[in-house]
Amino acid sequence: MTNSFDKAKLANALSSHTLKSATRFQYGTAGFRMEASLLDPVMFAVGLLAVLRSKYHKGKTIGVMVTASHNPEKDNGVKLVEPLGEMLVQSWEGYATELANATSSADAITSALESIIAKEKIDLSQPARVVVARDTRPSGKALVASLVDGVQCLGGEIKDFGLFTTPQLHYVVRCINTAGTEDAYGEPTEEAYYEKLAAAFKKITAGYPRLSPLLIDGANGIGAPAMEKLGKYLGDSFAYQLVNNDVVSSGKLNHESGADFVKIKQTKPLGMDLKYGQRACSLDGDADRIVFYFTEEDGTFRLLDGDKIATLAADFIMDLAKQANILVQREDGSKTPLHIGLVQTAYANGSSTAYVKDTLQVPVVFTPTGVKHLHHAAEEFDVGVYFEANGHGTVLFSPAAIKAFKTSVGATPAAEKAIDALRALTELINQAVGDALSDMLLVEATLTYQQKSFAKWNSDYTDLPSRQEKVKVANRANFVPIKADTELSHPIGLQEKINEQVAKFSKGRCFVRPSGTEDIVRVYAEAATREETDRLCYLVCGLVFDGYGGVGTRPTTFLP
Ligand code: NG1
Ligand code: ZN
Secondary structure, three states, X not given: OOOOOOHHHHHHHHOOOOOOOOOOOOOEOOEEEEEXXXXXXXXXXXXXXXXXXXXXXXXXXXXXXXXXXOOOXXXXXXXXXXXXXXXXXXXXXHHHHHHHHOOOOHHHHHHHHHHHHHHOOOOOXXXXXXXXXXXXXXXXXHHHHHHHHHHHHOOOEEEEXXXXXXXHHHHHHHHHHHOOOOOOOOOOOXXXXXXXHHHHHHHHHOOOOOOOOEEEEOOOOOHHHHHHHXXXXXXXXXXXXXXXXXXXXXXXXXXXXXXXHHHHHXXXXXXXXXXXXXXXXXXXXXXXXXXXXXXXXXXXXXXXXXXXXXXXXXXXXXXXXXXXXXXXXXXXXXXXXXXXXXXXXXXXXXXXXXHXXXXXXXXXXXXXXXXXXXXXXHOOOOEEEEEOOOOOXXXXXXXXXXXXXXXXXXXXXXXXXXXXXXXXXXXXXXXOOOOHHHHHHHHHHHHHHHOOOHHHHHOOOOOOOEXXXXXXXXXXXXXXXXXXXXXXXXXXXXXXXXXXXXXXXXXXXXXXXXXXXXOOEEXXXXXXXXXXXXXXXXXXXXXXXXXXXXXXXXXXXXXX
């Protein structure tokens, strides 16, 4: 067991990355995220922490993704990925915060490192392996170089995969760490990723007429070139047209485009000519979110968001399992039907929750915002379907479910076909993390198998009108969410005032929570009509702004 490191080497390496401003860093919902120009010391600290995390896991490979997802191009961010491709374990998020803030001096960083090594009993003689990738942001390359300095100064090995989508980085991390085991996830290369998805998609859709071409908005980010490459592997099995695929011009990334823009503004992206009868989708800046949409004949915009993707997927898998008569082996020796569950957050549309419970008759679990919470809850089911309304999510299959699919024999040709489709779905759906390209193919495979149009899919249930707004406040840390983000415990008194407003509206629901990725609080409202929804949202934004530290312009611009 070794617990000492070369302090002079650390001090020397830090001297090129010392924190010079008074910025306080915090590892939040999606890692560190802020203006790219502030991130250099953070990257160095993350390099150090990745080495410790790898040594803690006895040399397993740790992933680092450099991205700020749907945020503007000037921002960037970084998050750590665990050996099986999950997000960094929560108990280490505090260490990330401590180390990043300790980059102001050699003494501070040395003692922060020593304290983590002691607390976690890390044996520094273990090897350390780190892989890194980045999205198309211009700031990414230099930030990766700072990370490399951090990794190397503690003697870690680093492999740079260059430009990747976030889910591709998670995929390779899982592949590397499962190689040669019975859970082997695939070859850790970009090509193998495309090959795996394309082969599974072709298996499910074989023999069915192809759907009309899908318009894909690449948000002028990494999803665009990735889609072009995936398209080559899909060949004739999938027809699409890519727009917003300019990753060269500056300022275009996520600009009035991408999944977040489309979801929040409930309108098509810039750069897309969406005609009646066409089907479209938008990826976000790092291609881990996707939403679908179309327009009615009268031009009305219809959004098929994460809630609709979740219900489509749950319904499809339940149907296949029924046709295949899948029974899962339990630990007590019994065999019982597949236990399927759906995980949502407070941002899920109320109609979707009612549809899942009442029509699909599938249990729903609510977690706080942020996919790490949803992912965890989904692991409790044989098939755990989790999606945030914003289009970030996936479907997890338990080892027992995968075993049941592998060993089941269909009693009829139809049952055999359903089993084949279930097996292919376990290959098609990214098991590590929400993945826009994988989710896109999941939706398209489902719709192809069911020969279902977007309009038919949309008619499963009707969304209640909803609105999400941002309010800038002096200190968002004053807002403390409880009950899976549906209420606030602080500031004292605000929740009662929100409740008073909500009570005035038919089917009214409204909650306020601080964002973990932006310096704002979010206000979400739902009610029976568009007018009431907008009014409720406006009233609560006003409450927050006027009484609880609003700064800048009072948010009234969306008043009808
Ligand atoms: P914050 O900024 O904490 O609301 C946003 C999303 C989350 C999650 C993270 C990570 C909403 C309302 N919030 O978090 O769901 O996706 O970004 O990207 O969509
Ligand atoms: Zn994203």
